[in-house]
Amino acid sequence: MDFTYDDEQQALREAVRGLLASAYADHETRRRTAASADGFDRGLWGRLAEMGILGLPFSEDDGGVGAGPVEIGIVCQELGRVLAPEPYLAGVVHAGGLVAAVGSPEQKADLLGRLSAGEVVLAAADTSPGGRWSARADGVRASADGGSWTLDGVADPVVGGGAADVLVVTAALPGGDGAGTGVFLVDASAAAVTAYAAADLTRAASVRFDGSAATPLGEPARDLSASIATISDLTRIMGANQALGVMQSQVRATTDYLKSRKQFGVTLNTFQALTFRAADMYVELQLAHSMVDWATMTIAGGDPAVVADAADRVGLQVSRAGRHIGQEAIQLHGGIGMTAEYAVGVGTAHLEVLDQWLGNGPHHLRRLAERVDDHGLVEAL
Amino acid sequence: MQLELSPADAEFRNRMRELFTTVVPQEIRDTVLEGRHLTRDQIVESQRALNAEGLAVPHWPVEWGGQDWTDLQRHLWHEEMQRAGVPTPLAFNASMIGPVLAHFGTQEQKERFLPATANLDIWWSQGFSEPDAGSDLAGLRTSAVRDGDDWVVNGQKTWTTLGQHGDWIFTLVRTDTEVKKQAGISMLLVDMSSPGVEVRPIELIDGGHEVNEVWFSDVRVPGDLIVGEPGAGWTIAKFLLGNERVGVAPVGATKRALATLKTTAAAQLEDPLVRARVAELENELLALELTALRVVAHSSDGEPHPASSVLKLRGTELQQAVSELALDLAGPASLAARADDDSPQEGWARRAAPTYLNLRKASIYGGSNEIQRQIISRTILGL
Ligand SMILES: Cc1cc2nc3c(=O)[nH]c(=O)nc-3n(C[C@H](O)[C@H](O)[C@H](O)COP(=O)(O)OP(=O)(O)OC[C@H]3O[C@@H](n4cnc5c(N)ncnc54)[C@H](O)[C@@H]3O)c2cc1C
Numbered sequence: 076m077d078f079t080y081d082d083e084q085q086a087l088r089e090a091v092r093g094l095l096a097s098a099y100a101d102h103e104t105r106r107r108t109a110a111s112a113d114g115f116d117r118g119l120w121g122r123l124a125e126m127g128i129l130g131l132p133f134s135e136d137d138g139g140v141g142a143g144p145v146e147i148g149i150v151c152q153e154l155g156r157v158l159a160p161e162p163y164l165a166g167v168v169h170a171g172g173l174v175a176a177v178g179s180p181e182q183k184a185d186l187l188g189r190l191s192a193g194e195v196v197l198a199a200a201d202t203s204p205g206g207r208w209s210a211r212a213d214g215v216r217a218s219a220d221g222g223s224w225t226l227d228g229v230a231d232p233v234v235g236g237g238a239a240d241v242l243v244v245t246a247a248l249p250g251g252d253g254a255g256t257g258v259f260l261v262d263a264s265a266a267a268v269t270a271y272a273a274a275d276l277t278r279a280a281s282v283r284f285d286g287s288a289a290t291p292l293g294e295p296a297r298d299l300s301a302s303i304a305t306i307s308d309l310t311r312i313m314g315a316n317q318a319l320g321v322m323q324s325q326v327r328a329t330t331d332y333l334k335s336r337k338q339f340g341v342t343l344n345t346f347q348a349l350t351f352r353a354a355d356m357y358v359e360l361q362l363a364h365s366m367v368d369w370a371t372m373t374i375a376g377g378d379p380a381v382v383a384d385a386a387d388r389v390g391l392q393v394s395r396a397g398r399h400i401g402q403e404a405i406q407l408h409g410g411i412g413m414t415a416e417y418a419v420g421v422g423t424a425h426l427e428v429l430d431q432w433l434g435n436g437p438h439h440l441r442r443l444a445e446r447v448d449d450h451g452l453v454e455a456l
Numbered sequence: 457m458q459l460e461l462s463p464a465d466a467e468f469r470n471r472m473r474e475l476f477t478t479v480v481p482q483e484i485r486d487t488v489l490e491g492r493h494l495t496r497d498q499i500v501e502s503q504r505a506l507n508a509e510g511l512a513v514p515h516w517p518v519e520w521g522g523q524d525w526t527d528l529q530r531h532l533w534h535e536e537m538q539r540a541g542v543p544t545p546l547a548f549n550a551s552m553i554g555p556v557l558a559h560f561g562t563q564e565q566k567e568r569f570l571p572a573t574a575n576l577d578i579w580w581s582q583g584f585s586e587p588d589a590g591s592d593l594a595g596l597r598t599s600a601v602r603d604g605d606d607w608v609v610n611g612q613k614t615w616t617t618l619g620q621h622g623d624w625i626f627t628l629v630r631t632d633t634e635v636k637k638q639a640g641i642s643m644l645l646v647d648m649s650s651p652g653v654e655v656r657p658i659e660l661i662d663g664g665h666e667v668n669e670v671w672f673s674d675v676r677v678p679g680d681l682i683v684g685e686p687g688a689g690w691t692i693a694k695f696l697l698g699n700e701r702v703g704v705a706p707v708g709a710t711k712r713a714l715a716t717l718k719t720t721a722a723a724q725l726e727d728p729l730v731r732a733r734v735a736e737l738e739n740e741l742l743a744l745e746l747t748a749l750r751v752v753a754h755s756s757d758g759e760p761h762p763a764s765s766v767l768k769l770r771g772t773e774l775q776q777a778v779s780e781l782a783l784d785l786a787g788p789a790s791l792a793a794r795a796d797d798d799s800p801q802e803g804w805a806r807r808a809a810p811t812y813l814n815l816r817k818a819s820i821y822g823g824s825n826e827i828q829r830q831i832i833s834r835t836i837l838g839l
Contacts, residue, residue, distance in 0.1 A: 076458065076459065076460065076461045076462070076465065076528065076749060076753065077457055077458045077753055078457055078749065078750045078753045079457065079753065080457060081457075084457075145457050330837045330838070330839060333839055334838070334839065344833075344839040347830075350829075350830075350833035350834075350837075350839040351826070351829045351830075351833065353833055353837055353839055354828075354829035354830075354832035354833040354837065355829070357766075357832055357833075357836060357837060358766050358769060358770055358832070361747055361766050362740070362743040362744060362747055362766075362770065363743070364747075364750075365743055365744075365746035365747040365749070365750050366742070366743045366746060368457065368746070368750070369459070369742075369746045371457075372457055372458065372459040373459060375459070376459070388739055388742060391736070391739050392739060392740075392743050440732055440735060440736060441732075443735035443736075443738070443739060444728065444731035444732045444734070444735040445731070446735075447718070447725065447731045447734050447735050447738070448718065448722075448725055451715040451718070451719075452539075452711050452712065452714075452715045453711070453738045453739075453741065453742050455742055455745045455746055455749065456459070456460070456461055456749075
């Protein structure tokens with residue numbers, strides 16, 4: 076049992092932190108980048124590819140680096156610290172994860188190789204309008220005609236969808252309710268993609284399929300909902316890592332602000348009512364940190380049931396902590412916390428975007444509550 | 457980073473699990489597991505049984521009965537002990553005065569007191585707080601004036617937990633009124649059977665008698681019973697209070713209480729709201745346990761050590777929250793708190809209200825939760 080990074084992990088963190096710090100040293104750059112058509116910085120994306128960051132989750136056979144969950148978590152935390160709008164979680168962890176989980180060897184080698192090299196951008200289309208965190212597709216239907224497949228329907232929100240070259244789509248298989256859900260590749264040009272900005276200004280899209288040509292990932296017509304659920308769980312855990320990075324920055328920014336902002340002739344940290352609230356933010360941060368590290372480590376064991384449990388546990392904790400820390404960060408900054416030009420408010424928006432995209436607090440709590448009599452004590456180890 | 461315990465630590469844990477369920481009598485463990493009151497004799501018997509196996513004071517120097525364990529092993533020892541329903545060794549002895557004497561005591565004091573303290577041959581009480589000196593401990597007024605070789609003590613202590621059982625009391629006394637208030641404090645060891653020591657009970661809101669006032673009227677204390685130099689009391693007290701907070705987050709016991717509640721109040725587990733409250737508490741306890749593990753694994757991530765204040769603060773909040781849940785589940789049955797033993801209401805439900813009321817103390821003593829927030833905001837966040 077060990078919660079410390081080894082030397083290589085430390086070095087990875089320093090390298091990613093250094094690169095991101097130079098890219099997003101001031102928050103204004105982040106705002107401009109997020110507001111651009113792509114919604115992220117292609118130059119920075121290329122540098123991440125060169126550093127091997129985009130290929131971290133994928134095996135060397137598939138053109139990746141074959142790193143473990145802890146390394147990917149480190150990258151997500153660093154992206155969160157500076158609120159980088161790059162679609163790492165959506166395009167690499169989630170969409171790439173689906174390809175890695177269910178693609179044929181040829182599909183994986185081709186697509187993941189190009190993804191790792193920064194040559195192709197992916198997005199996962201797995202949510203129907205009004206849908207809520209389900210591995211079952213109900214917004215998009217697949218049809219087969221001989222060997223060729225087409226998709227019809229709508230996926231929304233598709234995070235990072237506007238800039239994607241290839242969409243990784245979950246769709247109901249032909250044959251009615253019992254047939255299950257398959258995963259398909261669709262060239263973005265074969266679908267109608269309407270991009271928009273989410274509350275944190277990162278980009279998502281509405282994607283309409285209208286007889287769009289699709290290629291089944293892996294073996295055609297097989298129900299893949301179990302793999303889809305597991306990849307969502309993994310993405311949830313990595314999303315929690317990203318949220319941790321955001322919360323760390325928010326606690327630091329708030330503490331710095333309390334020490335420097337003067338009102339009534341003294342700095343705000345003179346007022347105990349405020350320092351106590353900062354202390355409570357710190358407590359929440361530490362508890363969330365522990366849970367994030369733990370959940371990340373459970374992935375290495377490879378048991379989907381354990382990962383699913385960890386995803387719910389970290390999802391609930393981070394959701395609660397994110398609300399608390401995000402709201403307090405704005406409140407303790409006063410008016411400046413409300414402005415778009417200041418990182419704290421956008422950070423709070425980003426925490427909510429992560430939650431509502433990947434699974435919010437009540438959702439995870441409901442799943443945990445369903446299982447409450449499966450065990451006596453909850454065991455950490 | 458790695459989740460599993462090393463094979464050596466896993467074996468250590470299994471050994472603890474095995475020992476704790478065999479060394480201490482089942483009847484004592486059942487008393488703890490069911491949340492009933494332990495008698496003085498049971499506490500003594502249990503600690504002696506642990507001490508015989510080298511399990512009572514593992515964090516002391518090896519020379520005085522300690523085990524050269526890692527922080528993680530001590531954590532496992534503590535968790536397994538709570539899990540098995542073994543009463544934790546008397547904190548005043550094992551976590552407070554023992555480590556203080558081992559660190560600051562003279563060789564004579566160590567030889568005289570440490571073995572007896574480990575074995576609970578001496579029952580210690582903690583005489584720090586006074587009516588006008590609680591959180592602001594340095595404001596204490598009980599005085600000790602030198603007379604020949606002796607000190608003569610006058611004043612009043614309060615909130616002395618289990619002082620009715622105490623053989624000896626370690627006190628903070630003012631030995632110098634001329635200097636800054638922290639600098640004029642010393643620590644004295646006082647035999648509670650000395651003439652002039654009087655212990656008066658205080659009844660608490662749960663109806664129980666666990667705290668007392670201790671009055672000193674011209675109590676003579678031999679000069680060799682001062683710990684450290686005159687005026688060193690504040691430094692020693694800070695050392696002691698630091699230890700007091702470590703391990704004060706009763707994660708294991710709270711987890712066990714919640715698990716027990718799931719079976720005793722099983723019928724109500726059908727209620728989705730109850731399930732949600734249980735699931736929430738389980739999650740928060742897991743986060744706290746993992747934080748304790750992060751602390752013992754020295755993974756402070758370059759930040760100041762989050763350490764004991766987070767654990768004390770949240771640990772006591774969760775301990776209280778589980779007692780609130782128990783009270784809500786008991787409902788009307790909880791009114792039978794002070795009914796006779798032939799009450800038709802179940803024991804856990806009858807104990808729910810007194811337990812809830814009693815546990816309000818957890819966020820007050822050992823440095824109130826407000827003081828913990830102060831420590832976090834000042835020491836860790838630099839505010
Ligand atoms: C059941 C029980 C057992 C105890 N056992 C012992 C024992 O064995 N030996 C012993 O010596 N003592 C013991 N204590 C005493 C305990 O340590 C004190 O009660 C505690 O330090 C608080 O002091 P106080 O009660 O005087 O409250 P006060 O210090 O008067 O505090 C009142 C309230 O104000 C808050 N407060 C105080 N100062 C500040 C500040 N600077 N900033 C913000 N808030 C503040 C407190 O948190 C509290 O909420 C025990 C107490 C209890 C309740």
